[in-house]
Amino acid sequence: MVCDVSTKVLPPPAPEPLAPLIDAHTHLDACGARDADDVAAILDRAGAVGVQAVVTIADDLAAARWAAAAAGWDDRVYAAVGLHPTRADALDDAARAELETLAAEPRVVAVGETGMDLYWPGRLDGCADPATQVEAFAWHIDLAKRLGKPLMIHNRDADAAVLDVLRAEGAPETVIFHCFSSGPEMARSCADAGWYLSLSGTVSFRNARELRAAAPLIPADQLLVETDAPFLTPHPYRGARNEPYCLPYTVRALAELLDRPAGDVAADSSANARRVYNLTY
Template identity: 45%
Template structure:
């Protein structure tokens, strides 16, 4: 049966290939419909020759390490997502996650962090994250757990000399404060950067990398384009966060690494540089940020 024109399940068309290969600095291969091999081949066909696979819980982090061990062009990060930490400690009383967990207490968080610690030591694991803070649907108890988990992930990144990948949603001030208090790792990446121009200047001064995703292409997000405009070229990364955050004009349809060229071309326009210059910069920056 043919899909209707407005069917949001239809994958966006394949964009024109990039002339200079780049990396998708943040994706979730395990959440996409195709096999990893199919996803990687489609991405490579448009010049996206490297991806960073992000683990958000214990099973996902194990899988990230396993898939990175099988593919030279896949690098892993491992973590307990900011929303995962409260579920481990406090359980899931409102059933939002659908996991219906009981509370495990801080002992359960300790055990989970120990496993992330072991995974972070693996050579194919290039980063610790996505960690950080997400205040979108978190109450006071959850905030306290998230902050403790974030501090422990910072310590792990420094212990293993790996990149720290930050998830920051509605929590800019506290994320920056904790990074300052604990001392940020040498290589710190703000995944799907969501701050404004002034925050971007603070991050640039601190030497943090800012990774821009599909939202930088959304017409209403002038603040993201203003932030990108003031971010130094040597601090910029590009990502999909696939299957989420599909760039305009395909918002709401399935995202995948092969759509990186759409976002990168929009970013080049904001920076006022040629596509090849933008691609060369983000490729070098991603390799430097994740030490591959």
């Protein structure tokens, strides 16, 4: 990812347990995990509050290597590999060959995160331009289709561009919009296409009005939940360092918004994650 998380704020306290839960998108390496012991400690904290498994996501080539390895260290960890759209400039022939090899591993359950990010170009030095992002996105789409694995999409300020590329290339059978942050119109388009929408701590932010209006439009069987840790810590701990154990805060905030029992939202989202990622735990 391309943003920093404050290390000066105390971590959130452990929430009341809520099970079953699966963190559909997290970054264990960015959470500070370096080895199998670190990963086990993070998953133990998560397991104590009901989070049974996580999918750790790569956003550059080094993270892809690490994520694929971490998925072999602990049965509660799965991986997705790809290049973040802001890093699409790094998708040379060697990177493509290595990502193809990593993505084919059995415990790598998705391709990504890929997609389009039109927020950072012009704001972040070294950020890939939109044309380069389109080319990389198309390559990831093709890889997902060739491997028969879900496509994990990052979309920031790029609703129309993402939909244009998916139409032009032909979407894979399974598409996941991670950290869905768009409004009702995009939610309807994705739901109608049969795609999965993964909600993060942003759904608990009272100023995320468009997202909070969109969340009730997501069919229960197309809903995933995630932390995107160490980022996007849910209210009332926004700005603190996130971790998979914080997922129950997001699910309870979402359940309140949807006027549904939190246990039902947890059960639906975890069943969807098991199905979409073909989890074997």
